Amino acid sequence: xxxxxxxxxxxxxxxxxxxxxxxxxxxxxxxxxxxxxxxxxxxxxxxxxxxxxxxxxxxxxxxxxxxxxxxxxxxxxxxxxxxxxxxxxxxxxxxxxxxxxxxxxxxxxxxxxxxxxxxxxxxxxxxxxxxxxxxxxxxxxxxxxxx
Amino acid sequence: xxxxxxxxxxxxxxxxxxxxxxxxxxxxxxxxxxxxxxxxxxxxxxxxxxxxxxxxxxxxxxxxxxxxxxxxxxxxxxxxxxxxxxxxxxxxxxxxxxxxxxxxxxxxxxxxxxxxxxxxxxxxxxxxxxxxxxxxxxxxxxxxxxxxxxxxxxxxxxxxxxxxxxxxxxxxxxxxxxxxxxxxxxxxxxxxxxxxxxxxxxxxxxxxxxxxxxxxxxxxxxxxxxxxxxxxxxxxxxxxxxxxxxxxxxxxxxxxxxxxxxxxxxxxxxxxxxxxxxxxxxxxxxxxxxxxxxxxxxxxxxxxxxxxxxxxxxxxxxxxxxxxxxxxxxxxxxxxxxxxxxxxxxxxxxxxxxxxxxxxxxxxxxxxxxxxxxxxxxxxxxxxxxxxxxxxxxxxxxxxxxxxxxxxxxxxxxxxxxxxxxxxxxxxxxxxxxxx
Numbered sequence: 001x002x003x004x005x006x007x008x009x010x011x012x013x014x015x016x017x018x019x020x021x022x023x024x025x026x027x028x029x030x031x032x033x034x035x036x037x038x039x040x041x042x043x044x045x046x047x048x049x050x051x052x053x054x055x056x057x058x059x060x061x062x063x064x065x066x067x068x069x070x071x072x073x074x075x076x077x078x079x080x081x082x083x084x085x086x087x088x089x090x091x092x093x094x095x096x097x098x099x100x101x102x103x104x105x106x107x108x109x110x111x112x113x114x115x116x117x118x119x120x121x122x123x124x125x126x127x128x129x130x131x132x133x134x135x136x137x138x139x140x141x142x143x144x145x146x147x
Numbered sequence: 148x149x150x151x152x153x154x155x156x157x158x159x160x161x162x163x164x165x166x167x168x169x170x171x172x173x174x175x176x177x178x179x180x181x182x183x184x185x186x187x188x189x190x191x192x193x194x195x196x197x198x199x200x201x202x203x204x205x206x207x208x209x210x211x212x213x214x215x216x217x218x219x220x221x222x223x224x225x226x227x228x229x230x231x232x233x234x235x236x237x238x239x240x241x242x243x244x245x246x247x248x249x250x251x252x253x254x255x256x257x258x259x260x261x262x263x264x265x266x267x268x269x270x271x272x273x274x275x276x277x278x279x280x281x282x283x284x285x286x287x288x289x290x291x292x293x294x295x296x297x298x299x300x301x302x303x304x305x306x307x308x309x310x311x312x313x314x315x316x317x318x319x320x321x322x323x324x325x326x327x328x329x330x331x332x333x334x335x336x337x338x339x340x341x342x343x344x345x346x347x348x349x350x351x352x353x354x355x356x357x358x359x360x361x362x363x364x365x366x367x368x369x370x371x372x373x374x375x376x377x378x379x380x381x382x383x384x385x386x387x388x389x390x391x392x393x394x395x396x397x398x399x400x401x402x403x404x405x406x407x408x409x410x411x412x413x414x415x416x417x418x419x420x421x422x423x424x425x426x427x428x429x430x431x432x433x434x435x436x437x438x439x440x441x442x443x444x445x446x447x448x449x450x451x452x453x454x455x456x457x458x459x460x461x462x463x464x465x466x467x468x469x470x471x472x473x474x475x476x477x478x479x480x481x482x483x484x485x486x487x488x489x490x491x492x493x494x495x496x497x498x499x500x501x502x503x504x505x506x507x508x509x510x511x512x513x514x515x516x517x518x519x520x521x522x523x524x525x526x527x528x529x530x531x532x533x534x535x536x537x538x539x540x541x542x543x544x545x546x547x548x549x550x551x552x553x554x555x556x557x558x559x560x561x562x563x564x565x566x567x568x569x570x571x572x573x574x575x576x577x578x579x580x581x582x583x
Contacts, residue, residue, distance in 0.1 A: 009191060032544075035215035036262065068415070070563060071208050071306045074326030075219050082218030096191060097415075102326030105187045109180055110222055 004126045006142040009096055010108040012117030016088035018134045018146070019060035021051045022127065024068035027076045027099060030057070034085055035076070042085040061136035062087035065127060067100040077103025081114045089117040089138055093127040096120040119144055159190045160340070166197055169336060177229035181335045188329060189340020197338035198345060200304050202297045202320070204279065205237035205334045206288045208307040208327040211541050212265030213243075219328065220269055226335065227275045233334035236279040238288040238295045240307055241477065241509070242266070243541030247533055249470060249505045254547050262545055276331070284536060285511030286310060287404065287477040289318065292513035299426055302345065304333030308417075309408035309476045309559065315418040317395065317403050319426035321345045324379075324417040344417050350381065350427065351437045352420055358386035359446045365570050366402045367558040369445065370409025372453040376443050379415040383436050388423040395424065401479040405557075408476045412559035460565045466552040471578050472539040472566065474509030475557035480517050483510055483534070487523035490530050493579040501531040503580040504554070512536045540564060 026046050033045035034057075044052040067073055077100065080086045086107070090100065096118070104118040119142050126144070130136075135147040162170065170186065172179040189197065209219070226232065243263050250258070270278075279295070286307050288295035297303055299319035305311050306325035314320040323343045325333070333339040343349045354377045358364065364387075373382055391399050403421070410416035420428040420435050427435060473486060486508060494500065508527070510518065515534050518524050527534065543553065543564040553566040554574060561568035573583050 032215060033546075036213075071308050071324065072327045075209065075216060075328045078222075078328070079216050079218045082221075098192070098324055098329075099326045101188060101191045102329045105184055105191070106222075106328060109184045109187065110225075 001145065001147045002129055004122045004144045004146065006091070006119040006122040006144060008142045009101065009118040009120055010104045010116060012089070012115050013138050013140060014088055014115075014117060015135065015137045016059065016061040018130050018132060018136050019052070019055060019057060019062050019087070020127070020130055020132055021049060021062070021064040023049060023051065024066050025049065025052070025062070025064045026069035027067050027073035027103070028070045031076050031080050031085070035079055035083060040085060042080060057087050058085050059088050061089050061091060063091045063093070063127060063130045063136075065094045066092060066097040068097070069099075071099060073099030074102030074106060078106040078110075081107035081111055081116055084114075086114070086116045089119070089136075091122055091126070091136070091144060092118075092120040093122050093124055094120070160186055160194055161196050162186075166338065175229055175231065177225060178231045178335065181226070181231055181332050184329075184332050185336055185338065185340060189342060192340065192342040194340030194342040196341045198302050198341045200302050200333060200337055200339060202301045202303050204235055204295045205233055205303075205330065206295055206305045206307060206310055207237055207239045207330050210240035210284055210538070211243040212263050212267065212269030214262060214264050217265065220265060220272060222328075223272045223276065227272065231335050232276050233331070234337065235334070236277050237334065238279050238283040238285065238293065239273060240284065240286050241536055241538035241541070242284045243538050245535045245537040247535050248507050248537050248542060249533075251547075257545065257547055282512035285477050286538070287479070287511050287514075289313060290479060290511055290514055292480065292517050293511050302339060304330050304339045306330040308411040309404070311417055312407040312411045312419070313404055315344055316407055316420065316425050317400060322417075324411075324415065350418055350435070352381040352383035352435050353437050353440055354380055354382040355436060355440045355442050356382045356384040357442065357444045358384060358390075359444060360450065361447055363390040364445070364450060366405040367409045367556060367568070368450050368454055368570065370406040371413040371558040372445055372450060373419070373443070374410035374412065374414025374416050375453070377414055377416060379417070381418050381420070382410075382416065383420045383422065383428070383433075383440070385422045387421050391421070391424055393423050397479065397481050399424070401482050404476055404479070409558040412562045457561065457568055459567050461552050461567065462550065463552070468504050468552050468554040468567075468577060470551060470553045471504050471506040471574065472509065472553060472555045472557065472560060473506060473574065475539045475555065475560040477514065477536070478508060478510045480510070480514050483508060483514065483518045484521060484523040487527035487532065489575055490532060490579065491526045493575055494530055497580055499580055502578050504578045505533065506531075506578045507533045507535050507537070507539070509535050509537055509539055
């Protein structure tokens, strides 16, 4: 078990299983198929991401460095939240990028009854330590416990 | 459970009385939420204040009625119903559909009935939000023919990455690389958070790029090499003025448009400086370099290495190209005319009458209109070229296009789709029937 400290972007506490991407998450490429064709489990459709391709993202503690790709990324993330196909939380090892920040803030401000806690700046050690299916617990004030 | 960290919204940032009043709901609950969105977004990046948007018009990236984005259109309905709309008109990115562009029956069916089934509805929303006019759909709103051209020092709320990097670098305006919808949120309140590329410090370069090629480098290849190296950092480029000169004429601006789009899509560059050429580099020179800079030397061998390393993601790598897109970002009028003359001359030289690969040349509606008045338009039409104002990226952004071998001289289109990149010369050779 290891504890990491990050910064709260969108608040909330929860427990979930980890899903890890060592490379940047291309939000549009990852979520488009799920949003377009009614895949409620949000199976990752990005063929360029071997860590996530074909895996179900909904309800997982998505651990990643940053998001990348088209500037539609923020609104795609917002839509995933609005349609209930979002990860349980987003845990960034690096400072959050502008696309993910926009999506996270839009979801937190504009969607009622949707929760997707977002923590950033957890550090390289976090991403090196965490593996798929490990237990993640988000506590108050940006504390993340990995078991 | 959803917690609350946000009672202190606006406490990190210094707000004016007017901004605070909007945040507290003086102009309605919806506008208060828009202000909250803009402030929280800025606070993440350490913004100390909100600064007024000074451009005459806005430009938004979201131009497509993609069914997958239905919740966004619902959000826009909320804004429109509450009267929370920008007080200035805007242009938007290109449309995703155009009947002039070749497509199969299946593609047409999927595009119109599934993917972009919200297009009409969304364009009606854009009109209510303040769309400039029916022709306001292009990624190159800064072309003279379109006229959405920010002045040096203007503060913008844009998010189309190729337009942001052009506005910052070539026009000397100030804009961060925002996400779609955040551009609209800023435009509604009239302010953007003061951080990053809006600040003098954020506009300083942490990379010195030394161009040492034996000929003028291909814009889209050079931009790609630099983008992949520096990612989101600001590069200061030396040696390129030897090839481009010291004046921002139409040819140079078109070069920097394509170059910038490649830096922004192959990396995440929002601003570059070209020594002795771009406005801030001319004014401030090497003062724009940070105390500690990394160096990247680009010579012929480095460009060749970058070019050879692009993956070709076609299922059959040897397939004959079925379609070619030229103009991502949209072409300038001079570029359209130049391509037309080159196509004509090359076909004449080969003793051929028509292009052998269906080729779509894309430009802003106003640029295409001006082009159609020129002798080159007839020349291109007779050779079988198609002029359109479609967004090639949105056209290709679907699984059906993954099966079609498309070629392009756009490094942006290569990055986001299955299109194969080739240099301008190799593209010209292929579409006129040559083998490479």
